[in-house]
Amino acid sequence: METKDNKTNILAHVRQDKNGNWEEHALNEHLYEVARRAGEAAHAFDNGDWARLAGLWHDLGKYREKFQEYIKKASGYYDTEAHIEGAPGRVDHSTAGAIHAVEKLGLQGRILAYLIAGHHAGLPDWNNAEGGQSTLLQRMETGKQNGYLQEVHNAAPPAEILNQPRPASLPPKGSLALWLRMLFSCLVDADFLDTEAFMDDKKSGLRSGYPSIEALKSTFDKHMIDKAANAKDSAVNRIRTEVLRQCREKGELSSGLFSLTVPTGGGKTLSSMAFALHHAMHHRKNRVIYVIPYTSILEQTAEIFRSIFGAKNVIEHHSNLDPDREDSRSRLATENWDAPIIVTTNVQFFESLFAAKTSRCRKLHNIINSVVILDEAQLLPPEFLAPILHVMQDLALSYKVSFVLSTATQPAFSSRPKFPGLKNVQELMDDPARLYIDLKRVETELPTDFANPRTWEFIAEELQQHESVLCIVNSRKDCRELHGLMPKDTIHLSALMCAQHRSQVIAEIKQRLKDGIPTRVISTQLVEAGVDMDFPVVYRALAGLDAIAQAAGRCNREGVLSKMGKVVVFVPPKPAAPGLLRKAQQSGQEIMRLTEGDPLTRERFEAYFRHYYASLNSLDKADIIGLLDLHNQAEARKAEFNFRTAAGLFRLIDEEGQTAVIVCYGESLKLTDTLEKSHNMEPYERRGILRKLQRYTVNIREYECRELLENRDIREIFPGVYIQDSDLLYHSQLGLLMSKDIVFDPMQGVI
Numbered sequence: 001m002e003t004k005d006n007k008t009n010i011l012a013h014v015r016q017d018k019n020g021n022w023e024e025h026a027l028n029e030h031l032y033e034v035a036r037r038a039g040e041a042a043h044a045f046d047n048g049d050w051a052r053l054a055g056l057w058h059d060l061g062k063y064r065e066k067f068q069e070y071i072k073k074a075s076g077y078y079d080t081e082a083h084i085e086g087a088p089g090r091v092d093h094s095t096a097g098a099i100h101a102v103e104k105l106g107l108q109g110r111i112l113a114y115l116i117a118g119h120h121a122g123l124p125d126w127n128n129a130e131g132g133q134s135t136l137l138q139r140m141e142t143g144k145q146n147g148y149l150q151e152v153h154n155a156a157p158p159a160e161i162l163n164q165p166r167p168a169s170l171p172p173k174g175s176l177a178l179w180l181r182m183l184f185s186c187l188v189d190a191d192f193l194d195t196e197a198f199m200d201d202k203k204s205g206l207r208s209g210y211p212s213i214e215a216l217k218s219t220f221d222k223h224m225i226d227k228a229a230n231a232k233d234s235a236v237n238r239i240r241t242e243v244l245r246q247c248r249e250k251g252e253l254s255s256g257l258f259s260l261t262v263p264t265g266g267g268k269t270l271s272s273m274a275f276a277l278h279h280a281m282h283h284r285k286n287r288v289i290y291v292i293p294y295t296s297i298l299e300q301t302a303e304i305f306r307s308i309f310g311a312k313n314v315i316e317h318h319s320n321l322d323p324d325r326e327d328s329r330s331r332l333a334t335e336n337w338d339a340p341i342i343v344t345t346n347v348q349f350f351e352s353l354f355a356a357k358t359s360r361c362r363k364l365h366n367i368i369n370s371v372v373i374l375d376e377a378q379l380l381p382p383e384f385l386a387p388i389l390h391v392m393q394d395l396a397l398s399y400k401v402s403f404v405l406s407t408a409t410q411p412a413f414s415s416r417p418k419f420p421g422l423k424n425v426q427e428l429m430d431d432p433a434r435l436y437i438d439l440k441r442v443e444t445e446l447p448t449d450f451a452n453p454r455t456w457e458f459i460a461e462e463l464q465q466h467e468s469v470l471c472i473v474n475s476r477k478d479c480r481e482l483h484g485l486m487p488k489d490t491i492h493l494s495a496l497m498c499a500q501h502r503s504q505v506i507a508e509i510k511q512r513l514k515d516g517i518p519t520r521v522i523s524t525q526l527v528e529a530g531v532d533m534d535f536p537v538v539y540r541a542l543a544g545l546d547a548i549a550q551a552a553g554r555c556n557r558e559g560v561l562s563k564m565g566k567v568v569v570f571v572p573p574k575p576a577a578p579g580l581l582r583k584a585q586q587s588g589q590e591i592m593r594l595t596e597g598d599p600l601t602r603e604r605f606e607a608y609f610r611h612y613y614a615s616l617n618s619l620d621k622a623d624i625i626g627l628l629d630l631h632n633q634a635e636a637r638k639a640e641f642n643f644r645t646a647a648g649l650f651r652l653i654d655e656e657g658q659t660a661v662i663v664c665y666g667e668s669l670k671l672t673d674t675l676e677k678s679h680n681m682e683p684y685e686r687r688g689i690l691r692k693l694q695r696y697t698v699n700i701r702e703y704e705c706r707e708l709l710e711n712r713d714i715r716e717i718f719p720g721v722y723i724q725d726s727d728l729l730y731h732s733q734l735g736l737l738m739s740k741d742i743v744f745d746p747m748q749g750v751i
Contacts, residue, residue, distance in 0.1 A: 037190035061093030063155035095143035123643035172398030177628035185364035240267035251278025264553025297530030337363035356647035377405035386620035460485035493523035497735030544584030622649035668696035
């Protein structure tokens with residue numbers, strides 16, 4: 001191993017080559033390169049001068065003698081991750097730059113201080129009682145007391161780096177907190193990319209090289225021509241062709257907010273992509289981001305797009321089992337969404353927009369100047385609807401983002417008194433109401449008495465009168481109970497089955513229906529969006545009107561029956577679980593109770609959503625708008641944001657109390673065996689195995705996890721990573737078995 005005297009060389013990073021020789025990354029070089037990259041990224045919203053300055057100052061603390069002593073060991077460079085803050089013994093190298101920014105630029109410097117101080121630890125709160133020493137104010141006070149900045153000056157960095165002019169550009173219109181977060185994204189991505197170029201030039205070389213939007217549109221158009229040539233001439237396919245035509249025709253509309261209101265089965269997935277590609281090409285946008293609420297359909301949609309555009313051009317980004325502990329290599333492997341087609345989840349997309357961690361914020365600047373399709377937009381979480389709609393409006397107004405709200409049950413998102421909705425939303429369909437008439441394929445049978453619940457025995461007896469029938473219930477517990485009353489060949493579907501198991505069962509159901517084999521299925525609501533089953537009869541437990549409409553979309557989907565399909569709504573033995581599901585059920589009941597004629601019309605959906613949203617206690621239960629001052633009403637606060645607190649509270653799924661268990665199914669045994677032997681693997685390699693194992697996990701409550709651990713049914717192989725250890729724990733039909741029925745909110749599958 002080569003060792004050097006590095007007293008005169010100020011370093012940002014070091015790495016060891018394959019021959020054991022140490023290579024050095026000069027700090028001055030790193031600062032200038034990060035400044036260049038960050039500035040170029042922020043030119044997308046005309047604030048390159050702010051991001052460039054953050055890049056120049058983000059690692060000023062590395063000039064401190066203590067940091068240089070740490071990274072340069074007397075007997076060689078032992079810690080190639082010394083540039084990462086946070087672990088015990090690491091030297092603070094971000095606070096000095098934050099102090100310098102405030103001393104040089106005052107209030108403008110405070111904006112930069114958030115970025116600089118947070119570029120490893122994440123965006124901090126300005127000051128709060130719970131934040132302690134981690135708040136930006138306290139960190140800078142500690143740094144001043146300990147002379148961090150004076151140590152930087154003692155190292156005599158180039159005056160050109162320290163003495164920069166004030167940023168001249170002004171923030172875009174809208175939320176200052178969102179603007180600051182966009183600048184933060186530009187900085188951390190630039191820092192990651194320059195560090196990656198030094199630490200792992202092979203990985204760095206794999207980036208970019210994607211085809212243009214024009215080339216992707218050409219590929220897509222050819223696919224659609226081939227698809228049309230092979231399609232049967234039917235009423236439904238003719239309507240789908242018309243929907244596609246209108247979406248293409250509207251692609252040249254000005255960038256902004258759009259709705260795509262098409263009944264289930266009308267071809268929204270491919271038609272929305274047609275609009276997005278045409279719109280992106282016309283307005284020179286960078287990418288299309290397809291956002292999906294359910295993990296159960298994300299991979300299906302991603303596979304459709306991969307088959308059209310090629311796997312290397314589509315990033316599929318979701319995670320149920322990502323370890324929260326990161327090191328340099330796993331940080332460098334984090335996606336920054338620089339591909340032309342992104343397929344992701346509501347959780348990844350919206351939680352990133354309110355996140356504090358660098359790994360989640362890194363991709364934000366790549367949302368700028370894109371087209372974002374929100375599939376099943378009615379499933380945006382109501383308790384966070386106010387901040388979500390607020391940030392969507394700001395992205396459309398100031399960051400060249402076009403949104404498409406794609407759904408059969410368009411939520412009432414238009415701005416109105418006491419509702420923080422969206423302004424200037426343009427509908428892509430010429431006559432959505434007509435589409436509901438033309439695509440009507442079912443008759444809906446409502447309860448004669450909404451106060452009279454049916455027993456499961458009664459429902460089971462009715463279901464057995466039909467050769468092929470789908471029954472959708474409100475919980476896993478209900479699914480197990482009703483399935484137990486049905487004949488043995490009845491198929492069970494719920495999230496107690498891992499994703500791989502569910503996918504195989506869904507494929508089997510589709511094939512049986514295609515072959516005309518009698519098929520009865522009892523399922524939770526996981527089949528209600530994006531799963532193109534086609535039953536002649538569907539039963540649905542009383543729920544929100546949108547859920548009933550989605551269930552109806554699994555009935556006579558292709559319109560091939562000689563008569564209308566049949567959808568039966570019934571009152572289950574017990575109401576839905578308290579909370580959002582119960583309120584949706586009550587609002588659905590109220591609208592249906594007052595309905596004359598077809599309950600599944602566009603007008604009924606608007607009435608339902610207005611009633612539902614009005615019934616909720618809050619559309620911003622965690623006061624995210626107040627924590628981030630999204631209205632910019634408190635100028636006297638002088639950019640005193642609570643980023644970390646807001647990020648901790650903005651959780652679309654309450655993951656607290658939930659644990660993912662890797663079950664024994666299919667290829668999972670081989671993967672878990674590899675995982676258990678992975679102690680000597682690079683962290684990013686282990687991360688790859690965990691990603692593959694996501695399809696073999698089932699979520700359970702923490703107390704259930706403890707019970708299974710005590711019974712030795714599962715074991716913990718890494719902190720927070722649990723695997724099945726009992727052969728009897730997972731059932732080939734029912735999925736994960738417990739000693740007692742599990743009452744679990746079926747909405748846990750919505751991400």
